[in-house]
Amino acid sequence: MKRVFIHTFGCQMNVNDTMRMSEALSSMAYSPTPTADNADLIILNTCSIREKAEDKMLSALGRYRQVKLQRGALIGVGGCVAQQEKNRILERVPYVDFVFGPDAIQKLPEIIQRVEADRVRVVETAWVDSESYVFPTANPNTSRGKATEFITVMKGCDNVCSFCVVPHTRGREVSRPFTEVLKEAASLTTVGVREVTLVGQNVNSYLGGISFAQLLLRTAQVPGIERVRFTTSHPHDLSDELIEAFRIEPKIMSHFHLPVQAGSNDVLKRMRRDYTVVEYLERLAKLRVARPDIAVTTDIIVGFPGESDEDFEKTFQLTEQVRYAGQFSFVYSPRPKTGAAMREAEWGSVPHDVKIARLERLNALQKRISIELNAAFVGQTVEVLVEGSSKTDASRRFGRTGQNTTVNFDGDAPIGALAKVQIGHASASALGGKQVSVESMPAIMVPEAEVAPEVCVA
Ligand code: 5AD
Numbered sequence: 001m002k003r004v005f006i007h008t009f010g011c012q013m014n015v016n017d018t019m020r021m022s023e024a025l026s027s028m029a030y031s032p033t034p035t036a037d038n039a040d041l042i043i044l045n046t047c048s049i050r051e052k053a054e055d056k057m058l059s060a061l062g063r064y065r066q067v068k069l070q071r072g073a074l075i076g077v078g079g080c081v082a083q084q085e086k087n088r089i090l091e092r093v094p095y096v097d098f099v100f101g102p103d104a105i106q107k108l109p110e111i112i113q114r115v116e117a118d119r120v121r122v123v124e125t126a127w128v129d130s131e132s133y134v135f136p137t138a139n140p141n142t143s144r145g146k147a148t149e150f151i152t153v154m155k156g157c158d159n160v161c162s163f164c165v166v167p168h169t170r171g172r173e174v175s176r177p178f179t180e181v182l183k184e185a186a187s188l189t190t191v192g193v194r195e196v197t198l199v200g201q202n203v204n205s206y207l208g209g210i211s212f213a214q215l216l217l218r219t220a221q222v223p224g225i226e227r228v229r230f231t232t233s234h235p236h237d238l239s240d241e242l243i244e245a246f247r248i249e250p251k252i253m254s255h256f257h258l259p260v261q262a263g264s265n266d267v268l269k270r271m272r273r274d275y276t277v278v279e280y281l282e283r284l285a286k287l288r289v290a291r292p293d294i295a296v297t298t299d300i301i302v303g304f305p306g307e308s309d310e311d312f313e314k315t316f317q318l319t320e321q322v323r324y325a326g327q328f329s330f331v332y333s334p335r336p337k338t339g340a341a342m343r344e345a346e347w348g349s350v351p352h353d354v355k356i357a358r359l360e361r362l363n364a365l366q367k368r369i370s371i372e373l374n375a376a377f378v379g380q381t382v383e384v385l386v387e388g389s390s391k392t393d394a395s396r397r398f399g400r401t402g403q404n405t406t407v408n409f410d411g412d413a414p415i416g417a418l419a420k421v422q423i424g425h426a427s428a429s430a431l432g433g434k435q436v437s438v439e440s441m442p443a444i445m446v447p448e449a450e451v452a453p454e455v456c457v458a
Pocket residue numbers: 049050163164165259261299300301330331332333334335
């Protein structure tokens with residue numbers, strides 16, 4: 001048996017792709033190993049959304065060079081950087097054996113056979129066009145005993161946000177047929193999964209035979225599925241039908257990740273986001289009527305080209321007004337071939353220290369809001385789906401509320417149980433408490449040591 005180590009960078013799409021890579025390689029008798037040191041094959045599943053992610057990949061490659069020298073391990077680079085920068089990787093990193101794009105995962109065994117047999121460097125970054133693309137089907141055994149799992153419902157993105165590299169690395173939108181999604185959900189319940197998150201770059205524009213709202217409702221009806229989530233959404237595709245789904249189906253969890261990116265209409269226009277702040281707020285207000293306890297999170301970019309102090313103040317005020325449960329805020333980083341990178345000189349770069357100062361102010365504000373929102377849970381009892389032992393203290397349990405807030409608690413509920421937890425403590429990022437009761441147990445129980453570990457993500 002040979003060993004493969006897959007280092008995953010970036011988003012949930014990549015985490016899913018890593019699982020599919022691992023399954024494809026098991027047909028070649030490669031079993032996963034949690035460390036690169038004893039691997040025969042090392043794959044970097046890369047992300048190019050921001051420059052930092054690319055730098056991290058290059059420094060990881062530097063570290064893995066030693067394993068190549070000592071053990072003769074093969075090294076492959078997959079994912080978004082591979083798709084966009086194949087030639088640069090091959091030129092700059094002579095010890096990389098193969099490069100493959102997101103559409104080539106099912107070809108991995110063939111690629112590796114060619115590298116091993118012919119001792120040549122292989123590049124496989126062709127797009128598979130929409131009509132003939134077949135989504136890899138998850139092998140449920142990879143998720144055995146886990147409480148929650150992700151299901152890919154679409155790939156690619158047809159939007160043209162001017163900062164974003166995704167349309168260049170993942171291509172056009174292709175939706176997975178809804179029957180496959182429902183089948184995958186059902187197969188995951190047979191190994192203990194009770195919560196699924198439907199993922200894609202822009203799930204709201206799903207076109208797999210039924211609407212996205214219908215897909216959520218149908219997934220919620222799969223026997224054994226107790227909770228449904230999704231990510232990620234574009235505000236201009238947030239339909240009334242989707243809002244209605246929140247009103248009628250309690251199994252759709254009370255969390256909506258709705259990236260706003262900026263609070264200034266001028267910036268949104270240059271970003272080509274296709275909505276105004278008022279339109280965004282109107283959608284949110286409607287959503288909150290349908291589901292009053294909904295937790296809204298967002299993504300924000302600061303220092304986008306041409307962002308003035310006044311523009312930034314508007315983003316700051318929007319954060320205050322919406323009272324996001326959480327946000328991922330990023331410093332703008334120009335990406336190859338994107339509209340904003342090409343027009344940065346014309347619009348005007350924001351100096352690095354200004355970007356950092358804005359980011360710090362925004363993060364401090366968000367932290368204050370998150371603490372206030374979480375503090376309101378102290379004294380309340382919340383329902384948690386148990387995912388395992390706490391990452392900060394292995395003697396405690398860990399799970400998430402419907403609103404997606406992390407809860408660490410004293411108790412003994414097994415993975416997959418729905419437990420009531422009384423909250424005694426709150427911070428910006430998590431709640432703490434003690435188990436009051438176990439409401440329901442998973443259909444199957446797997447010894448915790450045998451539950452598949454999380455994929456390594458940087
Ligand atoms: N610079 C900074 N942040 C970016 N994002 C996407 N592209 C860039 C970029 N060029 C952020 C957006 C997106 C999240 C996944 O990453 O906020 O929603």
